[in-house]
Amino acid sequence: MIVVTGGGTGGHLAIAKALASELNSRKIKVIFIGSSAGQDRMWFENSKIFDATYFLNSNAVVNKRGFSKLKSLINIIKLAFKCKKIFKKHNINLVISVGGYSAAPAAFGAIMWNKKLYIHEQNAVIGRLNLILKPFAKGFFSSYFEPKFDYPVDEKFFSVSRIRHDLKTILFLGGSQGANFINTLALNLAKSLDRDGIKIIHQCGQKEYEAISKKYKELGVNAEVFAFSKEIDSFMNRADFCISRAGASTIWELCAASLPTLFIPFPYAANNHQFYNAKFLQEQGAGIILKESEINADNLLDIIYNIDLESISQKLMNFMDKNGSKVIIDKILQNSKE
Numbered sequence: 001m002i003v004v005t006g007g008g009t010g011g012h013l014a015i016a017k018a019l020a021s022e023l024n025s026r027k028i029k030v031i032f033i034g035s036s037a038g039q040d041r042m043w044f045e046n047s048k049i050f051d052a053t054y055f056l057n058s059n060a061v062v063n064k065r066g067f068s069k070l071k072s073l074i075n076i077i078k079l080a081f082k083c084k085k086i087f088k089k090h091n092i093n094l095v096i097s098v099g100g101y102s103a104a105p106a107a108f109g110a111i112m113w114n115k116k117l118y119i120h121e122q123n124a125v126i127g128r129l130n131l132i133l134k135p136f137a138k139g140f141f142s143s144y145f146e147p148k149f150d151y152p153v154d155e156k157f158f159s160v161s162r163i164r165h166d167l168k169t170i171l172f173l174g175g176s177q178g179a180n181f182i183n184t185l186a187l188n189l190a191k192s193l194d195r196d197g198i199k200i201i202h203q204c205g206q207k208e209y210e211a212i213s214k215k216y217k218e219l220g221v222n223a224e225v226f227a228f229s230k231e232i233d234s235f236m237n238r239a240d241f242c243i244s245r246a247g248a249s250t251i252w253e254l255c256a257a258s259l260p261t262l263f264i265p266f267p268y269a270a271n272n273h274q275f276y277n278a279k280f281l282q283e284q285g286a287g288i289i290l291k292e293s294e295i296n297a298d299n300l301l302d303i304i305y306n307i308d309l310e311s312i313s314q315k316l317m318n319f320m321d322k323n324g325s326k327v328i329i330d331k332i333l334q335n336s337k338e
Contacts, residue, residue, distance in 0.1 A: 002092070003090075003096065007040040011249040080109040119133055157253045167198060168199060171235055171238075194219075240259075241261070246277045251278060275289070
């Protein structure tokens with residue numbers, strides 16, 4: 001039996017789901033160890049992917065100082081001992097970490113109790129936890145650093161891939177928790193887009209859902225607004241262009257769906273990793289970046305109306321392989337036998 005650990009945010013959890021699903025397809029049993037904080041429970045508490053799920057009282061260390069930081073570190077060590085019992089109960093010899101603070105107890109536990117540790121790094125800037133763990137890992141998988149591996153993306157995103165020809169529908173993505181800047185931007189552009197016959201689909205997050213829905217009604221714009229959806233692929237399929245943050249899993253899901261996208265990185269992301277995620281795609285001609293400080297309504301509308309949708313979506317069709325999860329699990333299982 002294998003442990004998949006990590007989470008906190010949708011980007012980490014999407015990878016956990018993709019890798020666990022691949023293991024399921026091989027009849028290999030998997031358990032999940034995450035945190036009681038963040039989105040871990042929402043994703044996996046009643047999931048059929050895992051034979052067992054554990055949500056430990058772990059929390060972030062990076063943004064804390066002094067005694068609070070020390071307290072969090074001590075808590076991780078205590079939880080690592082708890083993971084020892086979990087490992088023994090399920091006869092665990094192999095741990096796959098997808099990063100995030102949720103991964104710390106089981107990942108450190110793997111090192112402390114001599115279990116094989118493998119790491120998947122989602123971002124173009126390696127997270128602090130993964131930097132610490134990498135020297136102890138048997139394998140390290142990334143789509144940005146050599147040797148590069150295709151990003152594990154659910155096959156459903158590839159299934160909605162298509163060539164875009166005309167701009168009929170635009171999708172605004174603020175992530176599962178929403179993004180105030182993108183929400184405000186969408187509202188500022190709504191009248192112009194609606195006047196030109198462009199349909200708006202807008203993921204705004206639960207926190208601002210009521211306010212955003214009300215504002216569209218006040219503007220007289222019939223936008224399709226939703227807070228969160230596990231069927232985001234269906235919205236990507238219907239869109240011809242997207243404006244999005246640059247979280248790791250989101251950008252690769254958009255690539256898999258061949259959806260041309262303007263990325264507006266969250267400027268306060270750790271180590272500015274969202275900018276570097278999007279920069280990697282822009283350098284390949286597979287995406288566009290604008291910083292928040294560079295945006296105004298005029299230049300953004302100019303980009304939206306003049307982007308070569310057909311050329312970019314055609315490039316994205318062949319940009320990545322849909323067997324990312326399979327290749328990574330092949331490598332892990334092969335190495336674990338050596």
